[in-house]
Amino acid sequence: MIKRIGLGVMLLLAGSPGEAGARGVTPYLPLNLDREIERQVERVLILADKPVMRRPIPAAVVLDALPKACEVDAALCERVHRFLANYMHVSGVAFASYEVAAASGSGDKTVMPNQHGAGADSHYRAAAAGYLQPSDYLLLGVGGVADEGRATATGSVLSAGFDFAQLDLGYRDHWWSPMTDGAMLISTEAPTMPSITLSNYRPLTRLGLEYELFLARMSHSNDIELTNGTLTRGYPKFGGLHLSFEPVSGWALGAQRIIVWGGGAAGGQSFKDILKAFFNPGRAQSTGFGNNVHVIGKQEGGVSSRFIFPGRTPFAVYFEYAGNDTVQGHAYLLGKPDLSAGIHFPHLGPFDLTFEASQWEPTWYVHHRSSVETGYGDGITNDRLNIGHWFGDQRLFGDAVGGRSNMLRIGFEPPFGGLLEAEYRMLVNDSYYSAIPYRHENLGSLSYSHPWREYAVGVEVDAGRDVFGGSFTRVAGFLRYGDALRSGYAESLDESFAAERAEGSELYVDAGVTTNRVQQDVLSLQSRTTTPSSSGAHLGVGARRQVSEHQDLGVALEADDVRGRSLFSVRALDYRYRFDSPLALNVFFGASRYSLNTPAYGWYLGAGPQWRNVLPGWDLEVNYRYGVKISRLRTLSTEPQGGYRPDAFYNVYLLSLGVSRRF
Structure with a gap:
């Protein structure tokens, strides 16, 4: 299997038409x-109108976004450019970080969210990455992440190719x-898996297409259950x-599937076999493709969007x-979304x-066998740590509970420089999905880091209560190579920031009334x-925001009263076409x-028509909506x-009349 994919990748690289000036x-x-x-890079990309749909972020993408x-923020850009200079040599150290910590409390076994599997009880954590680039088209990275009890070669990657097709091994x-x-x-909740990846960092065609295809090997499992x-x-x-x-600047729509x-x-x-299951997941998970075809296991898929509002106070909604x-x-x-x-x-x-907020139904990252699917007793994990969202490690192992x-x-x-950051997380494993008496989890973090020569030095305090009621406190000190922090009084935050609202961009609030009905499918017979x-x-x-003379793109959040129950909806894609008249x-489209x-x-x-400027700044609209x-x-x-x-289905039909106030 791996040999076939590897051969296909090399043929693609060899057969791709070389564009003039391909990087x-x-x-x-x-x-x-x-x-x-x-944090600084994420801010730069918002100010540059570049939506981030996948990570890790290529250094070239950030470099292209800096101008x-x-x-908008010259001081921020100078700091990020200073860090990127670490990558602009034939060889060098890209970054390095070392942390020592002490923890106490009954909850110190908590897995820290998104930290490559590190636990709150780890007394140290080290990470570093170096590189050798003998050619524009070949790069060797050597890196690793280590904490108490585990070390992974994260960042050790051989890369070859072009901006339109980069192969990472x-x-x-x-x-x-x-x-x-x-x-x-x-995500990065679990340790990094060895993989082969093909992707691009330069968007292709006028649609701004970006892709990423990968195959990874999970950790060894003794609990793989065949269909029999x-x-x-x-x-x-x-x-x-x-x-x-990303067909226009500042808005992107993505889709992804894993198997x-x-x-x-x-x-x-x-x-x-894999392609059949990938492109026909309904059949793969229900009836299969016949006795002579090998079955597969778990599939997950999703749709995502990101919108950047170019205002005096810019922001990203995703x-x-x-x-x-x-x-x-x-x-x-x-x-089970x-x-x-x-x-x-x-x-x-x-x-x-x-x-950020998330809410999910049960069965995520847990997969039992069926007559047409392989079961995985260790779940969708690597080293028994969840591969996706961090909530998967905040529950009894193997429990498929839903939550939020x-x-x-x-x-x-x-003003005296550095970065002070506070972070709070709350998690609830909902009781109506599990008989286990989970507690509400609360995790808090406070950190301060300050530039010192070419380093950032700082301290972090973490405290919280886990889902089993255990509390912990963790104090850590760290030193990182590759400073990108504000040094002090020499820079004025207000003077260096110069965002202006783009022409045609607008915020709005709308209100109105709906007539609705619900089609229910709850009975078996x-x-x-x-x-x-x-x-x-x-x-x-x-x-x-305006994207052409007549077209706008945006996002929205909506709430409706449907038969005494709340219907909350997101418009991941909100498209408007403005005619020459007020119409x-x-x-x-959304969820x-x-x-x-x-x-x-x-x-x-x-969809629905809108009559603009019935009064200055006020619009009248009629929308037909369908859940x-x-x-x-x-x-x-x-x-x-x-x-x-066991599961009930509802089609919700709404016809609304309302007014919209633009700002």
């Missing part, structure tokens, strides 16, 4: 290894989400494909809607502020029923959460079971 390979910036530079970002991280605190499909119930042992495979499009298969006697699949199953055999319907949303203000007065999390991060650059029409209130808030047409006995999730779409196959698990003991589906 060579790029190194990658650290990912959840150097907090200070990573535009420097027009080795221990390269993957993070497929615009979210910064948790990626559902793959027999156990085998081996190394499962983990692979996936990410595609994203887990093989290991021991569960292996032997051909490349054709969403991820992912599922780890299909619904009724339909590949386009995401089963997660809905995540975030917002990042890189310059909110003197602060850098990020807020929130994260608030505030950064502040004091009875056909679907539809409720009588009812009315309710509608409220929304959004942002959009405009809105078309939008919804319907607050029933247990939360229900599904796709959300709609598609919004589904929930019926897990409450109080819900009737006989004759009812």
Whole structure:
């Protein structure tokens, strides 16, 4: 399998038409290894109107973004450019970090979120990366991450190719989400897996296409269950494909899919077998492809978007809607989903502020065997640590509980220099999905780092209570090579920041009334029923930017009262076409959460006309909206079971009339 993919990759590299001026390979910036530079880079990319849909971030992408970002914040750009200079030699040390810590409390076994598997009880942590680049088209990286009890060659990668097709062999991280605190499909929660990756860092075609394809080897497992119930042992495979499009500056839409298969006697699949399962997941997970074809294991998929508002106070809004199953055999319907949303203000007065929230149904990262799928008793893990969102390690191992999390991060650059950062995380494993008496988890962190020569030196205090009620406190001191911090009074934050609102960009709030009805599919034997029409209130808030003479793109959050229950929806794509008259047409697409006995999730779409400037700054609009196959698990003991589906489905139809106030 690996040989076939490797051969295909080399043929692609050899056969790709060489474009005039095609650039060579790029190194990658650290990912959840150097907090200070990573925060600065994220801010630079927002100011440069460059949406981030996957990580680690290529150094060349940041270098290309600097000229535009420097027009807004020259001081920030100078600091980031100073760090990037570490990569601009034939060989050198890109970054290095060493941390010593002491922890106490009954909860000190907590796995620290996104830290490559490090626990709160680790007394040290070290990370570094160096490189040798003998040619523009060949790069050797040597790196590693170590904490108490584990060492991984993270950053040890051999790269070859071009800006349109870069091949990476080795221990390269993957993070497929615009979210910064948790990626559902793959993140840095677990130690880095050895992999082969093909990707581009220069967008292709007018659509701004970016892709990433990889195949990785998971850690050894003794608990791989064949379809007949027999156990085998081996190394499962983990692979996936990410595609994203950035047709206009400041907005991107992405889609990604991962698949887990093989290991021991569960292996032997051909490349054709994997492609069949990848492009027809509904059949692969329900009926299979026949007895003569090797089965696969787990599949997960998702859609994400990121929008940057170019205002005097710029910000990025981003969403991820992912599922780890299909619904009724339909590949386009995401089963057992997660809905995540975030917002990042890189310059909110003197602060850098990020807020993110996620909510998910059960079965994430747990996979039992079926008649057509291999089971993995260790779950979707590497070294028994979850490969996706960090919530997977904040529960009893193997429990498939659903839940929700929130994260608030505030950064502040004091006048005397350095970076002060506070971070708070909250996680709840919902009781209606599990009988285990989990507690609400609260994790807090406060850190300060200051530049010293070519280093950043600092201290961090972590404290919290885990889901089992155990509390811990951890104090750490660190030294990092590769300073990108503000040095002190010589720089004025206000004087160096010069953002202006782009022409045609606007914020808005809309309110109105809806008439709605709900089609329910909850009974096993009875056909679907539809409720009588009812009315309710509608409220929304959004942002959009002009992308051509007549076209706008944006995002929005909406709330509706549907038969006494709240329907929350996100417009991951909010498109508006403005005619020469006051008339405009809105078309939008996203996902919804319907607050029933247990939360229900599904796709959300709609369209409608808008009459602009009925009064100055006020618009009148009519929208038809549709919640598609919004589904929930019926897990409450109080819900009737006989004759009812284990999961219920709802189609929600809404017709709304409202006014919109633009700012």
